[in-house]
Amino acid sequence: MAQDIEESRKLTYPLDPTSYKILKQIGNGVSATVFKAACLPMDSLVVAIKAIDLERLRANLDDVRREAKAMTLLSHPNILKAYCSFTVDQHLWVVMPFMSAGSLHSIISSSFPDGLSEPSIAIVLKETLNALLYLHDQGHLHRDIKAGNILVDSDGSVKLADFGVSASIYEPNSSQCSSFSSSSSLRFNDLAGTPYWMAPEVIHSHVGYSFKADIWSFGITALELAHGRPPLSHLPPWKSLFMRITNRLRLSDFEKIRTGKNKKFSKNFRDMVASCLSTDPYRRPTADKLLKHPFFKNCRSTDFLVKNVLQGLPTVEERYRENLICLRSQSKTDDNDDGDDGQTEAVVKHRRISGWNFNEQVLELEPVFPIDGSGPPTPTKEDNNAKIIQNKAAPSLLVPEFCFRDETRLDVGINENEKVEEVIKEDCGIREKNDLGTEMAEEGRVTSVEEQETGVTNTPVEGVMVDIAPLVPKLRELLESLEFEKHAVSEIIACISGGEHVEMNREEEFQEKISQLNLQLEQERRKSSLLETELESLRCTESHDM
């Protein structure tokens, strides 16, 4: 098998742009565009070309080199490899196989908004696990497993793509040794990946992390395939991070599977996902163990995907075009979301657009960060929390969202500020409400919680267009009604779960979290001061030695 692939590598793809005819654009991100192209000297074989604008890319060139190297040296049927890569002026062209059905993210958003059926999920996940097993065996971490990075070909074959943030445990970190390596070289202790799929220990990046982080993201991807979107994706990314750090929502994410919509999931599936989402990385299974999980036992062949998922699917090009139109109409109502401004780029950078992954959910729900801006009121509790996030999670990811946004946005932030505490509390509650949202609606007792919730998160964004001040009373009203609904919802939950799920007083719980986080912060500070002293003494001895 590996032999075959090696054989196919012998076909050398031309290294000049004139040998390729660009057919259509099929995806784009801030620093990369993906084209469908024909390789002329090879009988116009259809390929995908990812053109990365090195000038706009924020990663350093060493990272680009690592990615290119990984894509050349990895060789597995479930891993998208690069045929070749070469530079065309300031662009790096990476020539890859054309995966005609596109990414699962794109498939789901175009045709399966409520997620895939379980047999289809099993196939996709099993193929992905094969890739993961190989990667881990090779000492590679993928670090960005998600539906957007899982590609499907017309024959149903599934490949894992995008090694933009991958890392190898064998690759010595040369940039650390060489003098001032100036840029964001992504190492194990750096924050990499996309917030929703990120494992807690990646967010707590000070502990360092390992292969088990990929297993976490794999579990989140399973949820994504099952529900049509990752958990917490209705929240802006930084809030999603925050939620994850406070350890609070993990169980309820899983709960969602159990109680979720009209869909029933097998016990095997629930069990498999739960094992991946274990808070303790050591308790998560290895890729090898996961493959032996009963969920994958009677997994069908990839033909099943062709018949059940791929049939009647719009082409990648069509989907891309649709998405563009969609995005355009969005940007008409909200030009702040225009992909061209700096903060958007910063977020996108971490997503490492794979080209097929053009749905920027992250960008639709832009965070408004309360503590930024002139004259915020006395630090509130979640100010502290927010700072903790800022410290723990690499600033590179979070900060751009907080500062240097345009002023209108800032104003909104300040207006929001008064109520921010509650808003955050609300958000914590949203999870539960959301889980039960559909059920409630069916019962006709609560009117569309989700709608209102989106209202809250989106208001600031819309507020840019409208005069902001009049919104404040409305928002307060909204909050009150949410408070009321929350109460109703928790009662229902209590009813359904027979009292198991009694909600703790939110205020108390919050206090507790905060004191925990403060404690952690204190510990970190102590650690860092210890380290500093140590460093100082080392310096001293060194200078003595010299």
Next chain:
Amino acid sequence: MKGLFKSKPRTPAETVRLTRELLIYADINSNSREAKREEKMSELSKLIRELKSILYGSSEAEPVSEACSQLTQEFFRENTLRLLIICLPKLNLEARKDATQVVANLQRQQVHSKLIASDYLEANKDLMDILVSGYENTDLALHYGAMLRECIRHQCIARYVLESDHMKKFFDYIQLPNFDIASDASATFKELLTRHKSTVAEFLSKNYEWFFAEYNSKLLQSQNYITKRQAVKLLGDMLLDRANSAVMMRYVSSKDNLVILMTLLKDRSKNIQMEAFHVFKLFAANQNKPADVVCILAANKEKLIRFFRDFTVEKGRKTFFFGSFSVKDEQFEADKAQVVKEITVLEDRT
């Protein structure tokens, strides 16, 4: 790896010996009977993987230092490294990758607090010739390249490569059309020119003429975006290194060099402009500017001052590089102010 836990476990030294035997076999019998050969080659691949898991550990077990040191001793007791390098083209992709990782790891293994790999390589410097020429072979370049970068961690080996004729070849390797290979070669080139400060300083002063002539014409004045960008970045790293201050003084005293850097300052790439600035500032800061340098700076005084007025870190970039980078931004502004000050006082003497 499972072999380790079988009833009759092989010692690490035995694994190395078996590997060596098979390597010798692979080296000599390239045309023997297919089936038998294939079997031996697959056994060889397994052994190399076993070596790797002894050195790196596995998901179940951390590496054991005693085993590592046994392995390392046996490996370098005889010519295993040479055999492995020579036989690399005969291995399949997976075995090549494993072999590369084994070689990389061995460079760091200490036996009785000595890097015995260094002694071995010092006596077998010609192996570097094989590794460097790997850049000319698409299939081997990334493997040999990675091994080479590990070997030049040893100062004596880096010196050997720096002083060899191979250095000249790097100017072409880093411009190969194949990006994987070109970027691997630039990583090695950079490592050679930054890692061992005293050796680099010595090399640069001894080879100043040809080296910078090549560097200027082939790299800094290249038409290729990535070549230019990496070259100007590396130039900054080299010249700003204290160990290279003599070389730096010599470089910034040349009018021709100044012209090249000023051209790069106007490059349409912001990244190149930025990196060029970090070199250009040295010309301006030089307190003993030769007359022809002063002359050029003075003649372009107005233009330069106007240019620097609008020359800022991109807004997006600034915000993204929060934290340590905001310090950098400040440093940049301070540097810029200094440069402008230096240039302002110059008088056009022509």
